Amino acid sequence: MARRGAVVGTVAVLLGGVGAPADAASGAANSEPVVSGAVVNSGHDVIVGITHNVSFPVTVSGSDDSGLAFADVDLKGPHGGFYTTDAFCQTATACTMTFTVNAHPAPGSDDPVDLANANAGTWSVDALVDAHDEDSVFAPGVGSFGFKRAARLTVNAAPEPVAKGARITVTGKLVRANWDTYRYAGYTGQAVKLQFRAKGSDTYTTVATVKTNSTGNLHTTVKAVKDGYWRWNFTGTNTTGPAKAAGDYVDVRP
Template identity: 40%
Template structure:
């Protein structure tokens, strides 16, 4: 069995592999003014390979953006396939925000995949929002593009480090409301649609108004299933929304927001209007 591992990328095979990754356990950032310290970089190069160990089919959150509410917590599932002709001793990785795994401001460590003496094994890592372990963020500046550093270790001592093995989005959750009035209303009269757009603040753990954002008013005619665009408006500095339309037929009005580079998309629940 080959056991030689370059000293620059020293990794302990088996259950202790994560000891080479000087990162805190997966946990939320603490509440309060003190920010968490950035995770330490893994030992050795961030992108390196020895032998024929491979990493493939990396999937974070089923390929969808991770949308995180004001608590800063979210449940995330990560999958990767580790392969080696002699079997897998261990595999795992780090989800992080930063230029690369050696230059990050926050990250979470995946639990160990463990030993699987088959030529290819798909590891599934579940980061659940519990008091002990969850995907956590603490600064609004951490919204946007995240990356995953991944490793796989063969049973023969071969290994593969990949950075990034995957890029994905971590977004601040948004909420949207809509209210159409008056109700009922006479045909041809004015309907006023109001609402508000808020965005999760990971630092204050509150939802705050999201200003100067483009929002679309949509209408769904009663008895149909599809909404159509009516007009676009922008939220005020406090996230408030207000516009008017002419009453024509029964149906439902709602606002919808397409999201941004740091905030998730959202649609309000449709509010019914009775036109007489």
């Protein structure tokens, strides 16, 4: 289970009820701050492997007649996944903070690892925002993002060179990060595209789609037609990021 992350800065205090201005009891006429949304990692999935910590920004946007001052943000995911941090707002309408995910315990450290495989999937963003006039508002579910396990792909096309019209065997393996064991392991039963790029071209074309076996291995045969590069392309799932193998060049002889 992902555990509570380090909190940076001063903890925001909600003085009223959820969404209520902090100075409501005083009868002040200030308008309540508004949270319009949150963007995680510049709109990209957060993809984590097993060896390196991953840091990513979260920007909460909104407005208030006195300007936004401070934001406290919680990230919530499947099976109790949770991170929290806070920051002073950089502008009157935006507050950006950085989260860091620990993919593996530091050598000799007793610190727990933040993630388990069950935490992968769609996460949500809750934000508590303070304005300069001390009004506050709590905005649950103002954003969402994919929190995914990293994947890797290999490819080998053989024989090289090959006679035109002969068969080429293309193999490979799809693995993904296991956050429970700190290893990469074969990803079973996944559809992976076999793609070809002719020599002199910049574009890959899908030739076939093959499913990985029980150990994540891929295997198929194709006819050799022209010189070019072969690769596997995995587009990812709800819990796992995409991966592309580097193209393997095959010289086709007349």
